Amino acid sequence: MDVFEAILGRRSIRKFKKEPVSDELIHKIVEAGMWAPSAGNIQSWEVIVVRDDKIKTELSAAAYLRDFVSEAPVIMVLCANKERSGSIYGDRGKDLYCIQDTACATENMLLAAHALGLGACWVGTFDEAVTHDILNLPDFLRPVAVVPVGFPDEKPYPPTRREIGELMHWEKFSKQ
Ligand SMILES: Cc1cc2nc3c(=O)[nH]c(=O)nc-3n(C[C@H](O)[C@H](O)[C@H](O)COP(=O)(O)O)c2cc1C
Known part of the structure; x- marks a missing residue:
């Protein structure tokens, strides 16, 4: 699929259908995320891949009872790694770069899912606090995006x- 076709078609x-999503497809999606740009190429994000029904129901509740979240066969939770980015870039790393890295990876994954015939949101x-607890996240991980696939x-x-x-x-900001 051409990149513009993927961007415009996503x-x-x-x-979601009940049909399961293979580990192979999940790996392809995560690899697409790994090839996103990141500050200093340190890839300051992690992804938790959830298939367990109980955890999916808890995540859906933490997302204010969005049923489509638990109805997806897989939920991917993208987390910013504040420590990885902060250890190199200080506050800018902790407050900004790790969020940007995670957002770039997430968008790559959404596009990859689409190119593989999958859907995601x-x-x-x-x-955040409840999601943090459900997934047993350490303090240096901040959940940024919950992505049912x-x-x-x-x-x-x-x-x-x-x-x-x-x-x-063009050239400078101008108000319309
Ligand atoms: C940062 C961000 C947060 C979002 N949060 C939600 C959300 O909580 N619930 C939801 O159903 N969609 C959410 N979306 C999806 C947007 O609603 C969707 O991307 C937008 O309406 C455009 O539709 P499209 O993705 O089909 O082009 C979010 C998207 C982004 C980028």
């Missing part, structure tokens, strides 16, 4: 985007 998927609305059982119409002029400015 949609947030919130309805970046869920950012969740209770599975074979899509819907084909959402692409939501509209802003006009390009609202976002893009």
Whole structure:
């Protein structure tokens, strides 16, 4: 799949088939995340891959009872590693770079999932402290994105985007 086809064709998927997702596909998705850019190439993120029904139900509850989260065969939780980035870049690493690294990896994974015929959704609305406890995360890991993954059982119409002029400015910022 051409990169523009993947970017334009990817949609947030919130309805999944029960069909399981193989470890091989999960590995491919994570590897796509590993090839995302990261500050100093230190890849300051980790991913927790969850298949266990009990943990999925708990994660769904922590995401304010979004049923589609637990209904996906797999949930991937992307976490920023503040320690890895902070040890090199100090506060900028802890507060910014590790979040950016994680976001880049997450987007690569969403695109890879789509290219592999899977669907996924970046869920950012969740209770961080509860998610932290459920997954037994150490303090230096900050959960950034909860990503249910599975074979899509819907084909959402692409939501509209802003006009390009609202976002893009030549030379200096200018208000429209
Ligand atoms: C940082 C971030 C947080 C998001 N949080 C949620 C969420 O909590 N629940 C949800 O259903 N979708 C969430 N989304 C998905 C967006 O709603 C979706 O990307 C947007 O509506 C555009 O649709 P598309 O992904 O199909 O292009 C989130 C996306 C991002 C990048």
